Amino acid sequence: QKTAYxxxxxxxxxxxxxxxxxxxxxxxxxxxxxxIVEDLPGTTRDRLYADAEWxxxxxxxxxxxxxxxxxxxxxxxxxxxxxxxxxxxxxxxEIREQAQIAIEEADVILFLVDAKEGITAGDQDVAxxxxxxxxxxxxxxxxxxxAERRLAALEFYQFGLGEPYAISALHGTGVGDLxxxxxxxxxxxxxxxxxxxxxxxIIGRPNVGKSSLLNALLGQERxxxxxxPGTTRDAIDTRLDVEGRPVVLIDTAGxxxxxxxxxxxxxYSVLRALRAIQRADVVALVLDASQGVIAQDxxxxxxxxxxxxxxxxxxxxxxxxxxxGNTINEYTRAIRDEFKFLEYVPMLFISALTRQRVNKVIGxxxxxxxxxxxxxxxxxxxxxxxxxxxxxRAPSKNNKQxxxxxxxxxxxxxPTFTFFVNDAELVHFxxxxxxxNQIRMHHAFEGTPIKLVFRNRSET
Numbered sequence: 001q002k003t004a005y006x007x008x009x010x011x012x013x014x015x016x017x018x019x020x021x022x023x024x025x026x027x028x029x030x031x032x033x034x035x036i037v038e039d040l041p042g043t044t045r046d047r048l049y050a051d052a053e054w055x056x057x058x059x060x061x062x063x064x065x066x067x068x069x070x071x072x073x074x075x076x077x078x079x080x081x082x083x084x085x086x087x088x089x090x091x092x093x094e095i096r097e098q099a100q101i102a103i104e105e106a107d108v109i110l111f112l113v114d115a116k117e118g119i120t121a122g123d124q125d126v127a128x129x130x131x132x133x134x135x136x137x138x139x140x141x142x143x144x145x146x147a148e149r150r151l152a153a154l155e156f157y158q159f160g161l162g163e164p165y166a167i168s169a170l171h172g173t174g175v176g177d178l179x180x181x182x183x184x185x186x187x188x189x190x191x192x193x194x195x196x197x198x199x200x201x202i203i204g205r206p207n208v209g210k211s212s213l214l215n216a217l218l219g220q221e222r223x224x225x226x227x228x229p230g231t232t233r234d235a236i237d238t239r240l241d242v243e244g245r246p247v248v249l250i251d252t253a254g255x256x257x258x259x260x261x262x263x264x265x266x267x268y269s270v271l272r273a274l275r276a277i278q279r280a281d282v283v284a285l286v287l288d289a290s291q292g293v294i295a296q297d298x299x300x301x302x303x304x305x306x307x308x309x310x311x312x313x314x315x316x317x318x319x320x321x322x323x324x325g326n327t328i329n330e331y332t333r334a335i336r337d338e339f340k341f342l343e344y345v346p347m348l349f350i351s352a353l354t355r356q357r358v359n360k361v362i363g364x365x366x367x368x369x370x371x372x373x374x375x376x377x378x379x380x381x382x383x384x385x386x387x388x389x390x391x392x393r394a395p396s397k398n399n400k401q402x403x404x405x406x407x408x409x410x411x412x413x414x415p416t417f418t419f420f421v422n423d424a425e426l427v428h429f430x431x432x433x434x435x436x437n438q439i440r441m442h443h444a445f446e447g448t449p450i451k452l453v454f455r456n457r458s459e460t
Contacts, residue, residue: 195246289318372447
């Protein structure tokens with residue numbers, strides 16, 4: 001039983017395929033979903049996965065990278081091919097592992113081949129593994145840009161994986177038919193039960209003490225604790241009762257920056273962590289006080305912001321820091337300087353090892369969750385907006401000034417505010433930031449991002 005966004009479609013192809021058009025197909029499918037999230041200041045975004053949708057069926061699309069399967073230790077030598085390597089590193093074992101995990105994790109596998117190149121030894125290797133997997137496979141013959149290549153695509157029938165769909169990822173030809181075939185294989189989707197449990201995902205880069213924090217919160221060794229980065233491979237849910245309200249703690253694998261994620265298990269651990277963020281109400285971003293804030297911490301925070309989740313900053317390993325009367329203030333200022341885009345997020349200094357202030361973590365997350373559900377009455381909100389307009393004149397362009405006719409809060413979790421204006425294109429991001437700050441002066445919305453939507457009055 002899976003919720004909609006837990007349906008995984010793996011985009012698989014040989015190494016030859018990825019050098020040409022596999023990423024093009026990935027971007028086209030993600031683009032047709034029209035769900036690309038805007039970049040946030042100081043953050044980056046991986047293209048490892050994308051939430052996509054076709055014919056009202058949402059799913060997660062995962063790009064596996066090019067696969068040149070070496071099925072036996074000497075198969076590369078038998079074919080006279082060279083092992084796939086970067087520098088002097090032989091990645092044959094890692095790529096076999098990556099391919100196997102991609103297959104095991106998938107609900108549907110989208111196998112992309114090259115209609116221009118024809119059948120290659122790498123394609124045959126991948127097809128052999130996919131046939132044994134017993135997973136639904138949809139075969140796409142890419143670069144079928146003309147009638148001759150569409151006819152040539154028929155040779156891929158010999159893989160025994162069903163009909164090859166002739167497509168052009170570059171031009172979009174045939175992609176709709178391909179996605180129709182993918183969606184037909186989706187498992188039955190069941191909505192998540194209505195559960196009032198507060199879901200807290202514990203996230204962070206490897207080895208900052210996420211599993212140690214979970215164990216301290218539970219008072220028992222629920223997860224393996226190790227100084228080896230990457231020990232936690234899966235997102236692990238633990239349910240507990242806190243003062244009469246159910247809480248679900250989700251421990252996740254450490255998220256590393258792009259380029260340092262090992263092929264295979266580590267790569268898909270990141271995907272599971274991202275899914276955990278999607279399921280959470282609040283994420284606890286764990287930092288290592290002994291190392292300070294690095295760019296990757298901001299990168300990880302971006303995942304939570306892109307999903308509009310509540311955030312608390314948990315500064316762990318506080319017991320390792322030599323302190324004086326001003327130490328905590330100095331660390332607070334330094335962390336705030338690195339997280340300028342998270343000024344509204346509360347921060348807690350803890351030691352999972354000694355359990356110092358660990359008992360405040362869940363309470364802080366509960367506070368943030370409550371903030372996510374705050375509503376500002378419409379009359380009160382419009383007065384706030386009018387005062388802001390007086391305080392800072394609305395922007396203008398080409399002698400046309402922005403006018404705000406009406407504003408209201410339309411949703412919670414995250415708090416969402418719609419402004420009805422004369423021309424939404426006149427809203428500069430700096431003025432949007434000003435309005436957000438004015439809203440937070442009225443109500444802090446501690447720990448939660450707020451969403452501002454601008455609509456032309458004619459759209460109502």
